[in-house]
Structure formats: structure tokens, C-alpha cells
Amino acid sequence: xxxxxxxxxxxxxxxxxxxxxxxxxxxxxxxxxxxxxxxxxxxxxxxxxxxxxxxxxxxxxxxxxxxxxxxxxxxxxxxxxxxxxxxxxxxxxxxxxxxxxxxxxxxxxxxxxxxxxxxxxxxxxxxxxxxxxxxxxxxxxxxxxxxxxxxxxxxxxxxxxxxxxxxxxxxxxxxxxxxxxxxxxxxxxxxxxxxxxxxxxxxxxxxxxxxxxxxxxxxxxxxxxxxxxxxxxxxxxxxxxxxxxxxxxxxxxxxxxxxxxxxxxxxxxxxxxxxxxxxxxxxxxxxxxxxxxxxxxxxxxxxxxxxxxxxxxxxxxxxxxxxxxxxxxxxxxxxxxxxxxxxxxxxxxxxxxxxxxxxxxxxxxxxxxxxxxxxxxxxxxxxxxxxxxxxxxxxxxxxxxxxxx
Numbered sequence: 087x088x089x090x091x092x093x094x095x096x097x098x099x100x101x102x103x104x105x106x107x108x109x110x111x112x113x114x115x116x117x118x119x120x121x122x123x124x125x126x127x128x129x130x131x132x133x134x135x136x137x138x139x140x141x142x143x144x145x146x147x148x149x150x151x152x153x154x155x156x157x158x159x160x161x162x163x164x165x166x167x168x169x170x171x172x173x174x175x176x177x178x179x180x181x182x183x184x185x186x187x188x189x190x191x192x193x194x195x196x197x198x199x200x201x202x203x204x205x206x207x208x209x210x211x212x213x214x215x216x217x218x219x220x221x222x223x224x225x226x227x228x229x230x231x232x233x234x235x236x237x238x239x240x241x242x243x244x245x246x247x248x249x250x251x252x253x254x255x256x257x258x259x260x261x262x263x264x265x266x267x268x269x270x271x272x273x274x275x276x277x278x279x280x281x282x283x284x285x286x287x288x289x290x291x292x293x294x295x296x297x298x299x300x301x302x303x304x305x306x307x308x309x310x311x312x313x314x315x316x317x318x319x320x321x322x323x324x325x326x327x328x329x330x331x332x333x334x335x336x337x338x339x340x341x342x343x344x345x346x347x348x349x350x351x352x353x354x355x356x357x358x359x360x361x362x363x364x365x366x367x368x369x370x371x372x373x374x375x376x377x378x379x380x381x382x383x384x385x386x387x388x389x390x391x392x393x394x395x396x397x398x399x400x401x402x403x404x405x406x407x408x409x410x411x412x413x414x415x416x417x418x419x420x421x422x423x424x425x426x427x428x429x430x431x432x433x434x435x436x437x438x439x440x441x442x443x444x445x446x447x448x449x450x451x452x453x454x455x456x457x458x459x460x461x462x463x464x465x466x467x468x469x470x471x472x473x474x475x476x477x478x479x480x481x482x483x484x485x486x487x488x489x490x491x
Contacts, residue, residue, distance in 0.1 A: 274341065282321065329354035
């Protein structure tokens, strides 16, 4: 669903209209309870951001697009400000915002008024700060600012893209039930973060540090064993990838759950991927083996680029990439501009549901169920969420803890 577009020049005059389209969106998509409350707060933050952008010389177009699974609040501005006005505008602090929150707000506002790059995303910014903050005091301060930002904590991601004079922002919220805890609460504790690439020495260092990471979470014996297996299986999956990558992996502990999180930048090779698929007799040997093999292939395929991934999908017509349509769901931003805003997500929960709903329980479906039953990750995890946007990958593996632990 896409709501009416509101051109917001004076926010006070248009706020009631924004509120109306928000209420209608929530009602039409049957978004209720905590999800409705969080999305309403996110919309209020978006309006506050618009208020800091929209002046007499500019107006911001605002609308909502999506459904009860993934929704985006879109903002679009055609900037006509000269350099002097831009500098003056960026330097003005947003009234009513505390100093910690203002930093992130001003950063987003600066992306509208004076973009520093053709594209930017909150998730990539977070990953960059995670990698820097161990050795850079200023990066730690920026991270602390980010953790206090209501918008940054409520949103699943924030993406900004620039095309000519059009500046486009998508504030995304993923309503996936399994993410409701790990996406909206601060963890009780977190493990250290392990950085690794497909360099064998860095992989070895990551392998050797897994025990220490798990110990830092202070889990029960059984939960600690499960978390160690998730760490090892995930690192092993990246080790087997056909493209280049660098990745950060860590774990977070919540009241009743743990989340293993991975952020990665990838460089996938279309020719190598196509060669591997076409070399297999009847394409049978090209099928990803095992559950983690399927997850790896989702990353490899959609890390190529949206256009190339779609070409592979069409070329193999589901014979080797059929899993990609089972368990996959899409960021509505892809409808606005696939080349810039595109993103795809894959969920273990959706994959299970898709297999369950297939009427013809033939050989392939039975093989898929067998793979799930044999998979360490699929048996331990409540859900696995994989998000791929161009060369940026985010993966969250959610595990329920033993009762009372």
C-alpha cells in the first residue's frame, strides 16, 4: 500500500494531514499494538526531521509505503539552496533536541542539505562505527550519540540517496515478530566484536576467539553450547563464500533471547557465480547444499546487484535458485528506485511457512525439510533474518534462552 503524498512546507499546517495518512495506513494494514505505537513514534521523528529541513525556500514530500511486514516512511526534497544557505542551515541546532540526539539529527539533515555521498544508510554507518570505535575515541562518542537517538533505535534502517537535485530518504521499519525484542531494546550485555575476512589468518583468529565471546555472555551451559555452534556455523558459511568479504560478528544477550549479529561488505562476481551454476550437469549439482548453503547463496546472489540477481533468477527459472523466492520478502523502497534503494530480506520463519504451504509435497520440498531437520542452525534458531542491499549484508540469528536463565 502507498499512501497519499503530502507536500510539507510548513509542518504545523500539514501535521494533521500527515497524522491522518498515518492512522489510515495503520488501520488498512491492520498494524496494531506495540508495532503501531513504535511506527507512530517513528513517524513523529520523521516529521520532526522534516520540520528541521522544510523552510520557506523548500518543501519536503512525505508519504508511507509498505505493509504489515515492512513499511517505509519516504521523504523527498529537491534542493535549491546555495552553498552559503546550506552552511548556515546545517550549523543551526534543532531546537528542543538534546545534545546527544542533535548530532545524529544534524547528520541526517546534512545529508539532505549538503550530501557527502550519492548514497548512505544507517546500517552501514553503524557498521563503520563498530569497526572504528575500538581504536578511535571520537567514533565511540558518535556511537554513544547514536544509541541515544530515538529515530536510530526505532528504525530498522535509514537510507539516503541522491540523484541530481532530488534527495530521497527511506526510513524503514521491519515488523517481523522475531525481531521485536532485538530491534527495539538495549541488550543486557554484548560480546566483543570479531572482525574477519576470507584471509585464512583472520579467519583463524575469529575461530579462536569464539569461546571468549560466548563466555562474556554468561549463559547457561546448554545455551553457551548452542551459541558457540551458531558462531562456528556462521563463520564457516562465510568461509565458503565465492566472493570477497569483510565481516563483523558478535552476540547480544536479552532477557529471554540471544541474537548473533553479522554485518558484512561483500564483493560478488557475476561471472564466477554464473560459471558455477552453468557447469553443473542439469543444474542439479549447482543447488546449494544444506540450510546454511542456501543462506550463503542468498547473500551471493543478491550481493551481485539487483539487476544481475534478477537475471540469474530468470535464467535459472527457479531450478537452482527456487529457495530465493521462498522465505524472501522485499523492502518497499525497491519500488521507488531499484537501482538505488533496492533491498531484499530472507527469513527462516518465512521459509518454513513457505515449505509448509506448498500443496505438492514432492521430492524437492521433502529434501528441503530434511535439510532443515539436519541443520544445526535451523534447529537452534528461532529465526534467521538476512538482509542484502547491494554489497552490504546484515544477518541476525535469534535464539531463545532456557526458561529462567
